[in-house]
Amino acid sequence: MYKNKTFLAIIPARGGSKRLPRKNILDLCGKPLIAWSIEAGLKSKYIDKIVVSSDDDEILDISVKFGADTIKRPSELASDTSTTFDAIKHSIDNLEHYDYVVLLQPTSPLRNEKHIDDAIDLLDTKKADFIISVCECEHSPLWTNTLSENLKFDNFLDRKIINTRSQDLTKFYRLNGSIFIANTDKFLHNRSFYGAKNSFAFIMPQIYSIDIDTELDFEISKVIADKQINKWGGVESNLKPLNSQLSIQYFKSLNAA
Secondary structure, rough: OOEEEEEEEEEEEOOOOOOOHHHOOEEOEEEEEEHHHHHHHHHEEEEEEEEEEEOHHHHHHHHHHOOEEEEEEEEHHHOOOHHHHHHHHHHHHHOOOOOEEEEEOOOOOOOHHHHHHHHHHHHOOOOEEEEEEEOOOOOOOHHOOOOOOOOOOOOOOOOOHHOHHHHHHOOOOEEEEEEEEEEHHHHHHHHOOOOOOEEEEEOHHHHHHOOOOOOHHHHHHHHHHHHHHHOOOOOHHHHHOOOOOHHHHHHHHHHHO
16 A cells, blocks of 8 residues: 555466467576566555466466465456456456556566556656556667668668767667556556556666567576576665666677577
8 A cells, every 4th residue: 555545466467378388487597487576566565465367277376376366367358369458457347446556567577576666656756647667778769660672771761860879869768568557447447558648657777677578588587587686686786786787688698699
């Protein structure tokens, strides 16, 4: 609870995964992937209840072992075409009312309780209805474009930026999938975390912003998580000075070496 407002954290984790089978319970440095998000929610100062929504009995059993409450999701809400809104609404409809809902995707294991609490603090500071986490883009989208079938490159870049240093370009941010917070009633009305009024971004460092979708993402996460556990010891105190030096590309190079 935060200033008499209640917070429900929901972790949606269906059993099916096309690109990385059974990813939600893959072992990440000694514990299932989903356990990282459960533990972050349990350690938060403000989260009142943390619930895992899944159609998969194994995922539900593991979630209980790590301290989460669970809701069995109907198979029709766990298909490839089902939406995150459907899963969250199902949980909301089957629980007592909470003032705010917090979405913690299990594929963001490096997000921790401090990030969650800081995002809730921002919610209060901004008097916001929605908070969505982002991070700075690893590469400027100004260096990107589409390609025609003949691969012609003549006008790939805007001539205004050709001789501009990367550090002098406008800073862009991307969604990182780690934290979504919404006023419950307004979320149900809007049917999404996106596109609503009174929304604000919570900026996170890139190093905590991996969203696991592929085997490469998972391998990068293992490298970072292992460093946190075995070398750096404390997450916030030791990683903060390194944020300007470390990037996702660095860990990709480690993986390729």
